[in-house]
Amino acid sequence: MSTSSTPPAPPPSNRISGTAISKEIRAELAVECSSIKSTVTPGLAVILVGSRPDSLAYVRMKKKACAEVGIDSFGYDYPETVTQQELIDKVNELNADPKVHGILVQLPLPNHIVENLVTSAVHPDKDVDGLHPLNCAKLVTAQTHGGSVKMNWKDLKSIPFHIACTPQGCIELLDRSGVEIEGKRAVVIGRSNLVGMPVSLLLNHRNATITIVHSRTIDAQSVVRTADIVIAAVGRAKMVKSDWLKEGAVVIDVGINSVDAPDTKKGYRLVGDVDFDECEGKCEKITPVPGGVGPMTIAMLLRNTVNSAKRVCGI
Amino acid sequence: MSTSSTPPAPPPSNRISGTAISKEIRAELAVECSSIKSTVTPGLAVILVGSRPDSLAYVRMKKKACAEVGIDSFGYDYPETVTQQELIDKVNELNADPKVHGILVQLPLPNHIVENLVTSAVHPDKDVDGLHPLNCAKLVTAQTHGGSVKMNWKDLKSIPFHIACTPQGCIELLDRSGVEIEGKRAVVIGRSNLVGMPVSLLLNHRNATITIVHSRTIDAQSVVRTADIVIAAVGRAKMVKSDWLKEGAVVIDVGINSVDAPDTKKGYRLVGDVDFDECEGKCEKITPVPGGVGPMTIAMLLRNTVNSAKRVCGI
Ligand SMILES: NC(=O)C1=CN([C@@H]2O[C@H](COP(=O)(O)OP(=O)(O)OC[C@H]3O[C@@H](n4cnc5c(N)ncnc54)[C@H](OP(=O)(O)O)[C@@H]3O)[C@@H](O)[C@H]2O)C=CC1
Ligand SMILES: NC(=O)C1=CN([C@@H]2O[C@H](COP(=O)(O)OP(=O)(O)OC[C@H]3O[C@@H](n4cnc5c(N)ncnc54)[C@H](OP(=O)(O)O)[C@@H]3O)[C@@H](O)[C@H]2O)C=CC1
Incomplete structure (x- = not known):
């Protein structure tokens, strides 16, 4: 029988805390954003269609997280009635905008819009959601194709394309x-x-x-x-x-x-x-x-955006 | 003890004969080519670099197989010293040529050429080898993406993009x-x-x-x-x-x-x-x-070429 007055240490938890780990990553990204701010401020454009409560909540969370780490976020809100062409035109405009390093189209889109026509319009380099076909292809083919650069899969930050x-x-x-x-x-x-x-x-x-x-x-x-x-x-x-x-x-x-x-x-x-x-x-x-x-999903979105900005600036 | 004069049937073989099955497929393709010949003759362009005996043998076999089923084949042979740009220029010319429905770059290419820059230059619709990133991406993402057409994977002939x-x-x-x-x-x-x-x-x-x-x-x-x-x-x-x-x-x-x-x-x-x-x-x-x-690899190359010609003509 133990007579020690200090209580026994709690058993080591086997829980992986995404809350804690994502906080750690966001803190790292904040340091990174601050260290590159004389060269570039990473920018994320967020396209939202309609007013689904879950989509509104996700977009709000994403913008808030951007602000916390030092990423500029630019919101583009559209009514349910927006046409596919209007969205694609906006995507093309954002593709050409040097302040924007990542473009996020909040899904789902209304039924009259073919989702993957809009997401595929995003330039692969700004596709921070990692859903563009060319980014998907790189995830399958990066390793063994003739002439391909060997990737360091142990450091996802170093991978030169966007991963979901x-x-x-x-x-x-x-x-x-x-x-x-x-x-x-x-x-x-x-x-x-x-x-x-x-x-x-x-x-x-x-x-x-x-x-x-x-x-x-x-x-x-x-x-x-x-x-x-x-x-x-x-x-x-x-x-x-x-x-x-x-x-x-x-x-x-x-x-x-x-x-x-x-x-x-x-x-x-x-x-x-x-x-x-x-x-x-x-x-x-x-x-x-x-x-x-x-919480990790948002942290990775932030990281993709920061990496995108760094790649554009060659840092 | 059996006294029958006919010899017992051989045990059913468990061998899958690619030789026999590919012959069957080539015969089907010959019928198909003949039935569409008033509209189109499928055409395969074959780019060969250097004189590796295995590459020479493969290219010879592929051209022979084309002739047998009624596909036109067009050969473009280059010395080892060809530049990457010359190959890409040829690919672009073939991309624009309406007689050509499939473009095959026989691999491997010499070391001074980045293989996947050449194979990626092939238009996805003519990529009968199925190695273009956009065709690879479709193989991963075709099924569940928003707005995508449901594929009938039980009939590979019906799949509207090229599979390796x-x-x-x-x-x-x-x-x-x-x-x-x-x-x-x-x-x-x-x-x-x-x-x-x-x-x-x-x-x-x-x-x-x-x-x-x-x-x-x-x-x-x-x-x-x-x-x-x-x-x-x-x-x-x-x-x-x-x-x-x-x-x-x-x-x-x-x-x-x-x-x-x-x-x-x-x-x-x-x-x-x-x-x-x-x-x-x-x-x-x-x-x-x-x-x-x-033998199946060549049969599928022929099939991809025929499908490509049919898709261009909407048949
Ligand atoms: N934490 C986060 O940030 C995120 C969470 N999610 C959540 O993850 C889950 C999955 O999302 P998502 O991939 O988009 O969902 P999908 O509905 O697109 O895919 C579900 C998959 O589960 C398979 N499946 C369905 N029923 C069974 C079963 N009984 N046994 C085995 N497999 C089954 C389906 O198989 P089949 O292909 O045969 O239909 C399908 O491949 C959801 O709960 C979603 O909310 C998603 C994204 C982000
Ligand atoms: N019949 C035909 O028409 C064709 C035949 N082939 C033949 O098919 C074979 C494979 O070709 P290809 O895919 O191009 O070859 P690659 O060399 O590109 O790939 C070989 C794969 O085998 C894996 N591997 C190697 N050693 C082992 C092992 N000891 N245990 C388990 N896996 C192992 C490798 O793993 P890792 O990724 O970890 O290195 C790699 O993924 C070759 O013999 C080739 O000649 C190829 C194309 C057409």
Whole structure:
């Protein structure tokens, strides 16, 4: 029986805090912006269409985060009735504007607009969302093509093209939590263009052996159980249970799902694709929802914008 | 004891014959070319640099195959000393030439030329090799992007952009051998831009659950053993042994490796990445080398060229 008067140290938490890590990154970016400010102030243009409350909230958060680190943000708000051509014209104008280093088109756009015609109009160098086909192609082909420059995938800041923010955030969470990726078995649940596919490609570049699970996978559970690293990007509340996991797995939960919570003021609560309470004890490390991947997405958007400005200025 | 005078039927072979299947496809293409000939004759331009014996042989085979199915082929041969700009100028000229529906730059190019600057100069619509970044991007992003047309991945002929020939040939071999891909576990060994990565993406589009094995994979053998379908695209003679395979796996062997064979006239023999003799008995189906994937690559090149001509003419 211990008689020591100091309380025992709390058990080391296995939670990966996206809140803390994104704060750290934003602080680094603020230092960076300040150190380059005699040469350039990074600028982000944000195009918003309509008044979806979630889109409004995201845009507000992004502009606020820009201001905090020292990025100029320029907002362009349009009514629901805007035409596709008006948006493309604005994108082209921003492509030519030297004060703008990143252009963000807040999705979704109204149904009468073909989304990828607008996002593809963004110049690849200003495509800080990393969704332009030429940026997607670079993520697949950068490594082995004849004449290509060898990339340093261990330092995503050094990659000379834009990588989608959420996937990039997942890798950054692993790196800053000391999780080794090389040689590991990684299972990604979900294969969307926005998350599942690009995060799989990034893990592959980092020499994990990747498996991609989707809605047509038979016995997803037994596939996931082979993983040292699990990335869940599905959109199904608490789908991944503790018996889906290998003991000691590292889990990055990208999912954001709203579930009824009559006991709360809002009447709903956000949960991930992973049953956190059930899984936490079995994991080596795990991200919570909220406070995991979410804040990283914005941090990576800021980083892409700063990198874009630096590349234009050759610094 | 059987007294029948007719000999027993040979056991059904589990070999997938690329020779036979590619012949079938070439015959179909010949019928197609003949049926469209009042409107268009598909044309393939072939750019060859230097005099590597393997490149000369490939180009000869490709031109011969074109002639057999009714595709015009146009050869442009350059000495080793050709400049990058001369090649790009020729590509641009061919991009504008309405008789040319496909442009093939035989690789490798000499070291003073940046390969992907030349291949990227080919207009995506004429990129019958499927190596242009915009065609690579479509292979990754075609399925879920906003506003994108839903592709019918079960009919590769219907896909409105060019897909790399060898990966496409692998899928065609599976389809024409009655192998179900949907819901299966597929392991691809190799992750090159030319074969491993695109074939993985195609299998994913067909709803297999894919795992990509590479040189940094730890215990590749036990990963491969989980596969219903194995695609080997490594370049290591007989690397895959029978104890790497699940009983009843289907194996597509892309590898072409030359091994010493002092007993033969040439002094060497071609073998695949799979130890065929050891593995044949354990597989549901398997491709031999040679006579497996090899002939399919040319058949898919012809098909891409015919499709390209048909798309230009809206047929
Ligand atoms: N934290 C953040 O900043 C962000 C969070 N998100 C969240 O991440 C989640 C995924 O987003 P996103 O990728 O855009 O979603 P999509 O709907 O585009 O993709 C979902 C993927 O999950 C797969 N899937 C669906 N059901 C199952 C199942 N039962 N088993 C296995 N796989 C399944 C789908 O397969 P199939 O292809 O076969 O249909 C699809 O590939 C969402 O909850 C979203 O809110 C997204 C972006 C940013
Ligand atoms: N039949 C046909 O028409 C064609 C045949 N081929 C043949 O296919 C083979 C592959 O070609 P290609 O993709 O261009 O070759 P590359 O050399 O570009 O790629 C080989 C791949 O194999 C991986 N690899 C190497 N060693 C191992 C290992 N020990 N275990 C697991 N993976 C390993 C490499 O991994 P890493 O990325 O880590 O280096 C790399 O991804 C060759 O034999 C080639 O001749 C190619 C094209 C057409």
